[in-house]
Amino acid sequence: xxxxxxxxxxxxxxxxxxxxxxxxxxxxxxxxxxxxxxxxxxxxxxxxxxxxxxxxxxxxxxxxxxxxxxxxxxxxxxxxxxxxxxxxxxxxxxxxxxxxxxxxxxxxxxxxxxxxxxxxxxxxxxxxxxxxxxxxxxxxxxxxxxxxxxxxxxxxxxxxxxxxxxxxxxxxxxxxxxxxxxxxxxxxxxxxxxxxxxxxxxxxxxxxxxxxxxxxxxxxxxxxxxxxxxxxxxxxxxxxxxxxxxxxxxxxxxxxxxxxxxxxxxxxxxxxxxxxxxxxxxxxxxxxxxxxxxxxxxxxxxxxxxxxxxxxxxxxxxxxxxxxxxxxxxxxxxxxxxxxxxxxxxxxxxxxxxxxxxxxxxxxxxxxxxxxxxxxxxxxxxxxxxxxxxxxxxxxxxxxxxxxxxxxxxxxxxxxxxxxxxxxxxxxxxxxxxxxxxxxxxxxxxxxxxxxxxxxxxxxxxxxxxxxxxxxxxxxxx
Amino acid sequence: xxxxxxxxxxxxxxxxxxxxxxxxxxxxxxxxxxxxxxxxxxxxxxxxxxxxxxxxxxxxxxxxxxxxxxxxxxxxxxxxxxxxxxxxxxxxxxxxxx
Amino acid sequence: xxxxxxxxxxxxxxxxxxxxxxxxxxxxxxxxxxxxxxxxxxxxxxxxxxxxxxxxxxxxxxxxxxxxxxxxxx
Numbered sequence: 001x002x003x004x005x006x007x008x009x010x011x012x013x014x015x016x017x018x019x020x021x022x023x024x025x026x027x028x029x030x031x032x033x034x035x036x037x038x039x040x041x042x043x044x045x046x047x048x049x050x051x052x053x054x055x056x057x058x059x060x061x062x063x064x065x066x067x068x069x070x071x072x073x074x075x076x077x078x079x080x081x082x083x084x085x086x087x088x089x090x091x092x093x094x095x096x097x098x099x100x101x102x103x104x105x106x107x108x109x110x111x112x113x114x115x116x117x118x119x120x121x122x123x124x125x126x127x128x129x130x131x132x133x134x135x136x137x138x139x140x141x142x143x144x145x146x147x148x149x150x151x152x153x154x155x156x157x158x159x160x161x162x163x164x165x166x167x168x169x170x171x172x173x174x175x176x177x178x179x180x181x182x183x184x185x186x187x188x189x190x191x192x193x194x195x196x197x198x199x200x201x202x203x204x205x206x207x208x209x210x211x212x213x214x215x216x217x218x219x220x221x222x223x224x225x226x227x228x229x230x231x232x233x234x235x236x237x238x239x240x241x242x243x244x245x246x247x248x249x250x251x252x253x254x255x256x257x258x259x260x261x262x263x264x265x266x267x268x269x270x271x272x273x274x275x276x277x278x279x280x281x282x283x284x285x286x287x288x289x290x291x292x293x294x295x296x297x298x299x300x301x302x303x304x305x306x307x308x309x310x311x312x313x314x315x316x317x318x319x320x321x322x323x324x325x326x327x328x329x330x331x332x333x334x335x336x337x338x339x340x341x342x343x344x345x346x347x348x349x350x351x352x353x354x355x356x357x358x359x360x361x362x363x364x365x366x367x368x369x370x371x372x373x374x375x376x377x378x379x380x381x382x383x384x385x386x387x388x389x390x391x392x393x394x395x396x397x398x399x400x401x402x403x404x405x406x407x408x409x410x411x412x413x414x415x416x417x418x419x420x421x422x423x424x425x426x427x428x429x430x431x432x433x434x435x436x437x438x439x440x441x442x443x444x445x446x447x448x449x450x451x452x453x454x455x456x457x458x459x460x461x462x463x464x465x466x467x468x469x470x471x472x473x474x475x476x477x478x
Numbered sequence: 479x480x481x482x483x484x485x486x487x488x489x490x491x492x493x494x495x496x497x498x499x500x501x502x503x504x505x506x507x508x509x510x511x512x513x514x515x516x517x518x519x520x521x522x523x524x525x526x527x528x529x530x531x532x533x534x535x536x537x538x539x540x541x542x543x544x545x546x547x548x549x550x551x552x553x554x555x556x557x558x559x560x561x562x563x564x565x566x567x568x569x570x571x572x573x574x575x576x
Numbered sequence: 577x578x579x580x581x582x583x584x585x586x587x588x589x590x591x592x593x594x595x596x597x598x599x600x601x602x603x604x605x606x607x608x609x610x611x612x613x614x615x616x617x618x619x620x621x622x623x624x625x626x627x628x629x630x631x632x633x634x635x636x637x638x639x640x641x642x643x644x645x646x647x648x649x650x
Contacts, residue, residue, distance in 0.1 A: 141485035145608035194494040531635035554578040564586040575594035576623040
């Protein structure tokens with residue numbers, strides 16, 4: 001819909017349901033008597049009775065000219081707005097109109113009321129009415145007796161849980177959560193290699209149950225996974241149980257209400273759950289990666305529904321994961337890691353950092369298999385009760401990681417194939433050598449969890465290296 | 479009022495749109511030879527005679543026929559019956575609504 | 577028809593037979609549930625007072641349409 005042009009001269013936008021507008025009616029009559037004045041009424045077509053006016057019945061004028069308050073008085077010259085004032089202010093109205101004694105009988109100032117075009121009850125409909133044509137996705141009409149929730153299940157659009165019907169109104173509301181244009185391509189979704197537009201992301205974000213303010217995070221996560229480095233195609237197609245694990249950093253995580261504390265990996269927090277869910281839905285619906293087809297995971301894991309959380313940065317004695325990976329402090333960012341479900345690492349007795357690190361190393365030895373080495377990365381999420389031990393000893397990230405890696409140098413002879421009656425293990429060519437359990441950058445450290453609980457969490461990764469997946473960190477831009 | 483009505487609800491397609499929006503029929507086999515075909519009688523009068531003859535004609539063409547009956551024609555078939563039919567048959571014919 | 581729609585969702589190609597009396601309702605109902613192409617064959621009305629011989633004849637007349645609805649057309 002094209003933006004309507006305002007007539008030259010003075011333009012006033014009013015509504016009867018506004019005491020200030022009613023108060024200014026005689027002033028408007030005065031202005032109309034001496035110069036060109038166009039009055040647009042938002043609600044009652046008869047108001048104001050004493051001044052010629054038009055009815056902005058579909059609120060097109062008000063919407064397109066950003067009327068937030070009534071009355072608004074605008075001066076237009078050659079089709080261009082040159083000045084405006086909102087509410088009643090004798091000084092401002094005299095200045096715009098050039099009528100020196102205007103409104104002498106009125107109070108000096110009186111605030112206006114909310115414009116109907118920004119009324120929360122109307123805004124979604126108006127957005128759909130005036131910007132709906134930006135949506136290019138196929139529209140699908142529900143039949144008269146068709147249950148839309150069943151229809152979405154039957155069409156294969158869900159992750160097994162019901163999804164919110166993505167109406168145009170809801171999608172437009174979601175698109176308002178990002179400054180990026182709906183037709184902007186964010187990434188290319190595997191395995192079908194389909195361009196992933198902001199609009200398609202918004203449709204899936206609606207289905208997931210996101211709020212518009214989550215959109216920048218969903219977009220960033222999709223940018224982070226849809227590339228050869230993270231290798232989303234490999235992650236989708238593997239028989240191993242992994243899916244994207246999204247670790248969020250920055251002040252924005254608090255603004256959108258993410259959880260970094262109690263039950264941080266569990267259910268209950270809308271931002272955590274729906275951001276992770278939107279990423280999965282967008283990948284699978286647009287890229288076409290469905291279980292039984294490209295997705296052939298033997299067991300998968302519940303995190304493939306959604307696995308997204310915020311780090312507890314305030315309580316962290318070792319900084320944030322994002323800052324470790326090159327993001328300036330105070331910048332919103334996220335890291336994606338191809339991970340399985342979390343495994344609990346219990347230590348309720350350690351008092352020193354050495355004791356705690358010995359425990360962690362012992363637990364980390366068995367990641368994927370006690371006799372595997374170098375093949376997998378790991379994300380260790382340390383809880384506040386455990387991180388306190390490091391904080392009190394002054395161990396920061398570098399020290400913790402060095403100490404962990406040092407304890408995870410393994411005599412290869414102990415883990416060769418066949419040793420201990422297990423066929424699994426390293427090939428014989430590693431005999432008499434020492435091998436690290438993890439590659440030098442293979443342990444990622446994060447800080448999250450409830451304040452009570454002497455447990456941390458180990459999230460093992462998929463195969464690393466060129467054929468596998470590398471963690472990716474991206475900044476979140478609105 | 480004409481035939482055209484405003485849709486009750488319109489939603490946007492979240493997919494790559496490579497599949498048709500209109501619900502498609504499942505693909506069919508090239509013949510009934512070797513197929514197990516379920517005949518579901520909705521239990522209205524004379525339907526059994528109709529299905530008996532259909533059974534004969536299908537069997538002549540190499541199909542194996544299984545017979546089922548709904549408890550009542552006034553409601554959809556119970557879930558157990560639908561599951562049983564789906565797990566035992568390649569094709570289904572339901573008759574005879576009158 | 578709901579049974580047929582459900583069986584198709586379960587992966588079993590299905591169709592129904594109804595008398596011509598049912599035709600308008602069936603078309604409208606199939607559109608209403610979002611499955612306008614549901615496979616069906618209509619036979620002549622009435623049914624309930626037919627003799628056995630008449631029912632056999634109706635079945636034989638309907639059979640080519642039934643085959644077409646459960647087999648792929650060539």
